[in-house]
Amino acid sequence: MLFVYECTENIITDFKKFYDTQLSAEDKRKIFIPTYDCMKKYQGSWHIEKKPLFRNCFFIECRDKKELKSTLNRQHCSDFLAEDVMSGITSLRLEQEEFLKELMQPETKTISMSTGYIKDGTTYVTQGPLQGREKFIRRIDRHKRLAWLMLPEGEGQWELRTGLEIISKG
Structure with missing residues (x-):
């Protein structure tokens, strides 16, 4: 527990x-x-x-x-x-x-860095722990290389940050 x-x-x-x-x-x-x-x-x-x-x-x-x-x-x-x-x-x-x-x-x-790209407004994570968990990403700061996520089924708003490098946007 x-x-x-x-x-x-x-x-x-x-x-x-x-x-x-x-x-x-x-x-x-x-x-x-x-x-x-x-x-x-x-x-x-x-x-x-x-x-x-x-x-x-x-x-x-x-x-x-x-x-x-x-x-x-x-x-x-x-x-x-x-x-x-x-x-x-x-x-x-x-x-x-x-x-x-x-x-x-x-x-x-530790949550390691993830890497991904944005295509047609949708985020795709290609490497790292966020791969397959794109639906939990609430916000991305491409300049600071950060992603904000919300914990599932949370009481209140448990927000966390983790590293996400967006290598291309198209």
Whole structure:
């Protein structure tokens, strides 16, 4: 099961410190910040950069809340922080979880760049994780090489960005 912990501004530094200093490598695979690859132009050429998929959000992969609580206690998380995490997490719907897992690389939890083209106003993705998922693309910024997507079956509006390079438009 995949949970989302959306940190508030005053908690984010505490949680990042706990994440960086207390968590083992194995637990960091279960508690992670998903990222996406995007292109940025500097010094006259394009470079790939990693950016967080959602602002101030950590994703937690575990069976249930009980397992998460035992992980936090085992890693010597402060009571205040553990209580905030337990009260602030929400579980993703199955459709959302499957969608994100299909997009992300399993080891790095990163959504890599996609490549495609636009023909007669329709976007076709030829390479990358967005291939076959064109219907979820809501907006494309060809200059910044970004695509905005909406999570399926979402409560509210869960929008995410990912890298998409449009190589031709006809």
